[in-house]
Amino acid sequence: MDVNNGPSEGSGNGTMDIEQSLLQQFSCMGTTDKEELVQQLQKLLGSSLNYSTAAFFLDMNNWNLQAAICSYLDIENSTKLPSMTLVQDPVASESESIEPNVSFQKVWHIINNGPDQWPTGCYAQCSDGNSFNGGRVVLPPLKPFEDTHLTVHMVSPPTPGVYQSKWRLCTEKGAYFGDPMWVIVTVVEEGTMALTQQLSSFSELGASPQPEVAHNPFIPQRSHLEHTQDAAPQGGRDYNMW
CATH class of the missing domain: 2.60.40.10 (Immunoglobulins)
Structure with missing residues (x-):
């Protein structure tokens, strides 16, 4: 693609949405800072261009900003991007x-x-x-x-x-x-994760404690027969030893 530093008619097919006046503004800056040129090219072409690709096209065009833009558009406009x-x-x-x-x-x-x-x-x-x-x-x-x-x-x-x-x-x-x-x-600070896990473990252990019934050795244990007879209607014999 030929590069024309002056305004051209019908350039919408080549540069699409990029304004010619904006291109001239960057070209007239005359900067030789390669880092700045890469940033300018990324700003003009948007998120579709990463740093390494911008540097590649600038280097290929002797670090001429406008020529790099035209080269990139010539290649990318003819290529359909994948989908993901x-x-x-x-x-x-x-x-x-x-x-x-x-x-x-x-x-x-x-x-x-x-x-x-x-x-x-x-x-x-x-x-x-x-x-x-x-x-x-x-x-x-x-x-x-x-x-x-x-x-x-x-x-x-x-x-x-x-x-x-x-x-x-x-x-x-x-x-x-x-x-x-x-x-x-x-x-997080080193050791914080282990402490958090320990606290979580303690919380799980104490979340729903099961009540323990203490066994008194001085109170005789009642047999299954005694429990059954306690449930009998009134009038039955009382097997309570106390």
């Missing part, structure tokens, strides 16, 4: 408590709810928040309405607090697709 939905989505307010530096795993049940098979090379990665040392997970090319369990091995942060992590599926080219997946973890 969560079968079981964790409640956003749900928080798991865990001690610092503890290994754990997060599992999501996902399904290809689209009409096409996923392309090879799709993967899951952290797109925002704390990654909990979780790495990229490669996914199989699911067929339509085929499901799988995505498992990510993680480690809790060393400092107590509330942490969250947002995970997304990506195509081989780095475009996000499907439902976002969340991890919300509350890291």
Whole structure:
């Protein structure tokens, strides 16, 4: 795609919803800070572009912002993104408590709810928040309405607090697709979990105590026959020894 720095007519097919004046504004900034250029490209193209893909397209176009945008749109507009939905989505307010530096795993049940098979090379990665040392997970090319369990091995942060992590599926080219997946973890001080479990155990033991009947050895035990005769109508013999 040819790049034209001036305003062009009928450019809606190429740049879609991106305003030409906004492109010129970023181009005129003349910044050479690569980190800032990556952030600008992500802002223009929205959540469909992750950091590594933005850096790739900028590097491919000699870090020219407008040229990188045009290159990305040329490729992505001709490619239909896969579909994915969560079968079981964790409640956003749900928080798991865990001690610092503890290994754990997060599992999501996902399904290809689209009409096409996923392309090879799709993967899951952290797109925002704390990654909990979780790495990229490669996914199989699911067929339509085929499901799988995505498992990510993680480690809790060393400092107590509330942490969250947002995970997304990506195509081989780095475009996000499907439902976002969340991890919300509350890291507590070391030893707190054991104390909480002990208190819970004590509560369960004392929740409904069964009354114990003390046996007095000086009171003779009554036989089954005596209990039966006590239940007889009035007039029967009294077997009470006292």
